[in-house]
Amino acid sequence: MNRCPDSLTDLDWLSADILLRTIPDGVMVVDARGHIRAWNRMMERLTGLTHDRVCGKPCNILHCNQCGDPRKLPDECPMLRGELDERSIECEIRSADGSFLPVLRNVGVIRDQHGTIKGLVECFTDLRKVKRLEQQLSVLGEKELLHEPPPGLTGRSSAMQDVYRSIHLAAASDATVLLHGETGTGKERVAEAIHHASARRDQPLVRVNCSALSETLLESELFGHVKGAFTGAVQDKPGRFELANGGTIFLDEIGDISLLSQLKLLRVLQERTFERVGDSKPHHVDIRVICATHRDLHQMVLDGQFREDLYYRIRVFPILLPSLRERKGDLPLLVTHFIEHFNRITGRTIAGVDNEALHCLMDYCWPGNVRELENAIEHAFVTCRDKLIGLFDLPMELRMVELRHAYCPDKQRLAKTTNNAADHPRLDDAKSNAMPDSPEAFKALLAECGGNRSKLARRLGVDRTTIWRRMKQLGL
CATH class of the missing domain: 1.10.8.60 (Helicase, Ruva Protein; domain 3)
Structure with a gap:
């Protein structure tokens, strides 16, 4: 078995020139004055600078963003001063076209047998692919953390980000969705966003305002009726469930329907079948159901106003809309x-x-x-x-x-608390919240507000017209 040589120089077929040419990274050698003495082919490919163009030039021709003042070489270089024997840093160097390249720069000090610094050998690894990958991962991470508002919705708060995330999840399935939140929070907009982001987007979205229909009319609207089913039924009429076949039906204010209507609705949600009013023939539908309410359905279940089985049937995937x-x-x-x-x-x-x-x-x-x-x-x-x-x-x-x-109970309670604050009086609060009785006191308080009457009104908790009236009474 052949023994490995103690030094690369013992290999008669390996010269310094061959070594520099074949190393897969860019290699540069500088002397003790910081001037370039060797420059391999990978360095030429990396920077676009040829050996003839850089040889004998100071190494600051690379304009490394991690080096000190290039005019003070070698005095400002810690490697050439002997403070460091090796160094590995991520930096940027300038190429022939003026652009800057991200590289990993590994530097080692060259010393002779007496320990005198003769120069540096530096290896440069191209990091452009790594940086591009990091940027792509960063963008993907931002997209995961920050969802863009669907059409019809506005807001970037954390509460709305939770809603957007829920819309994305709901749109990927056919599970029944319950939207609950106060009146005016945009439940219908969320239902539209779920439908348009789902696989049923090309099929109809049928809306039903349950609170606007009486019990008898609601059944006819939802399930349809046949001719002669009741007075005025002069022809067959399909219901909203039938019209929504293949698409989505949105039952708004579902908490307002009667217990009898809840029972009939439960069968449709369970079996996806229904019968028109006045008919015994079952009809099957393929629909996605989205319900919405501003009521507390759980409390209604406890009070016996809403069927428990229907509650759990529609509450498969609940989404709370913030006020x-x-x-x-x-x-x-x-x-x-x-x-x-x-x-x-x-x-x-x-x-x-x-x-x-x-x-x-x-x-x-x-x-x-x-x-x-x-x-x-x-x-x-x-x-x-x-x-x-x-x-x-x-x-x-x-x-x-x-x-x-x-209009705002919290504001009303705060005002009462302020008015009853005599138990914990403070001079600053009294000065801020009391309407001045004299022109001098009024002027002083107005001056503290920078002469801004609206700011003074907010400070005193009154309307700006009250400030104007008070100024007129004081002759100001």
Whole structure:
């Protein structure tokens, strides 16, 4: 068995030139002054710089972003100063076309037999493929973490991200979905998003507002009827389930239907079969069912107002829609969305809302949620005559503190707490919340608010018109 040589120089067929040419990484050798003395072919391929162009030049021709001041070579190089014997860093070097390349730079110090530094040998590994892969993984990670709003929905809050994620999951199956949340949170928009993202997108989406139909009419609307089934039934009529065959049926406000209608609906959800009113022939349908309600169905089950078996049948995949006050961070996006919407409808060019109006919108509790916000912006389009919607362009219940407290129980409780704060008096609070009795005190308080009467009104918890009236009483 042949013994391996102690040194590469013992191999008579391996020269330094062959070694430099065959190493798969870029190799550069510099002398003690930092000037390039060797430059292999892989280095030429990597940078586009030929051996003749760089030989004898300072190594700062690479413009490495991790090196010190290139004008101070070799004094500023810790390797040439002997402070480090080896170093491995990720950096960028400049190529012949001026672009910068990501590389892994491994540097070793060359010393003679006396320990004197004679130069450096540096190997460069191309990291472009690695960086591209990292970028692709980063983009995929961002897409996984941040879902784009489906058409018809607006918001980037964490609460809405949960909704978008649920829409994505629901659209991939045919499971029955229960949308629950306060009135005006966009349940119908979510139902549309699920349908249009599902495999049934090319089939009909049939909507039924259960609260708008009486018990008798609801049965006929859902299941259809045959001619002569009741007075006025002059011909056969298909029901909503039949019209939705192959697609999706959206049962809005399902918590408002009677116990008898719940029983009949349960059979359809279980067996996907129904009978028209006045007929005994069963009809089979292939449908996806999405239900919605603003009621607490679980409490209705406990109170005997909703069938427990139907509750669990429709609650296969529940999605909770957050109220607007739970995602106030989305409010500026929603305001912009509605302004753009009404600009398209009316042909106007309103640019946005001013700071006072935005502060008022953010301070309101929005019991009617997104639908109420849309109505408020539409109201402002009627009253606004400038490019920006102002405070007095908003509905009265939003801008008047007294009405705002009446509409918002939390604000009302806070006001009562403030009024009953005598148990824990503080000088600053008394100064801030008491209406001044003298012109001097009023002027001083107004000065603390920078002369801004709206800011003073918010500080005192009153409407801005109250401030104006008080100033008139004080002769200001």
